[in-house]
Amino acid sequence: MRAVTILGARSDIAMACAHVFAAEGDQVTLAARQVETLQNAARDLELRHGGTVSLREFDVLDDTGLAAFVDGAEVPDVVISAVGLLGDQTADERNVEAAARVMRSNFEGPALVLGAYANAMEARGSGVIVGISSVAGDRGRATNYIYGSAKAGFTAFLSGLRNRLAGRGVHVVTVKPGFVATKMTEHLDLPEKLTAAPEEVAQAVLKAVEKRRDVIYVRAIWRLVMGIIRLIPERVFKKLSI
Template sequence: MTDIHKTMLLIGATSDIGRATALAYAQAGWRVLLAARNIEVAQRNADDIAARTGAEVNLYPLDILQSDALSTFADNLPVLPDTVICVVGEMGDQKRAQSDPEHAAMVFRTNFEGPALLMGLFANRFLTRGSGTIVGVSSVAGDRGRGTNYVYGAAKAGFTAFLSGLRNRLAPSGLRVVTVKPGFVRTRMTAGMKLPPLLTAEPGEVGAAILAAAEGKRGRDVIYVRPVWRGVMSIIGAIPEPIFKKLKL
């Protein structure tokens, strides 16, 4: 059981992955702080987690796209968390993004700009304190651009690169930065999609992997929730560009 005085903050509390991750931490004895734009949905998740675990669960409003409010959000928390986890994600519509700059910008900002700015703010606060763990949920879609979702993939690639650079910057101070790549996950966002069972995780599986990674039980800094994805993406990444251009991926 984890020390009851440890606190985690989860950004993106209305998502299936967010709920599962918060539940995993609550079951491990952590105090749980949840942040979300849709407070009504997030409150249902908070109440459910508290009822299931008896943990202290607090909820705070946050719009990741309001960059000028991020610092105030962090300052107004009751405590600086020991761990901050960002599971924010918005797949968007690739076809719409190709012709609608505002939609494309929303996908970019939701998956990259907002999460990166907020994790950067907490990184500075953790440095001042001398301890802390940052966990960012990115995507295998960011490992190589594909015609079917390159706007979302580009945003996630940016977030992956940001987390890598942040990890490099913070390593001498002993602070941890973990990048989690779930692959396919059976959630509301993927409802209706035909998902390959071997490559598809359940939300609870992702939550458990995030907790294990943040606690150092999975030694890597970059975690593929299902290890098979590491091999799959290595193969995709090795395909020569002239051949890759001809593939429908």
């Protein structure tokens, strides 16, 4: 039985991960803002899968409290960051505060808290860190470069962290889901063949943890799609609206 902490537990992907790991017999901790509102979800997990589900208050934007949050409980075997904020590119590019919130929610906050977990796991000599990033970070695009640039930073952070911890008993997994049908994206018209369900992402996360994968695209087609997008020359790319 593993101890699994899920950060940003209010999201659809996070809850799907909670069900997948609880079904494996793992002890799950849900961490989120206003975590008391997740009491019913926690009881549902316990009834469906057995075991005990714990709740912890967590605010990824409270950078002064992140170290205390990590120090405030036993270090888990697995920590999953499912924190994210899509934002609205058109509005955010004209609003500094809104843009900063997107950037901090997708990069700064998750990177800082996972960095603290990394130190604790390194000292213990074991652990798995999972960061849910995005294919949006593979190349900056006009339609989502604020969100995408934050995810690019998070992806680079996870890569460096994985390199630093190699051979020290701690493994770091980068997850790139592509489109996911969640509450965050329900206003978007998403292509079916490129869109995963939260449960599909959760199963991919579980598999990546157990097989010690480094970087995974939840749907393999995204590796091809983003590979092509990265190869488009800049002089051509800047004329596209993608």
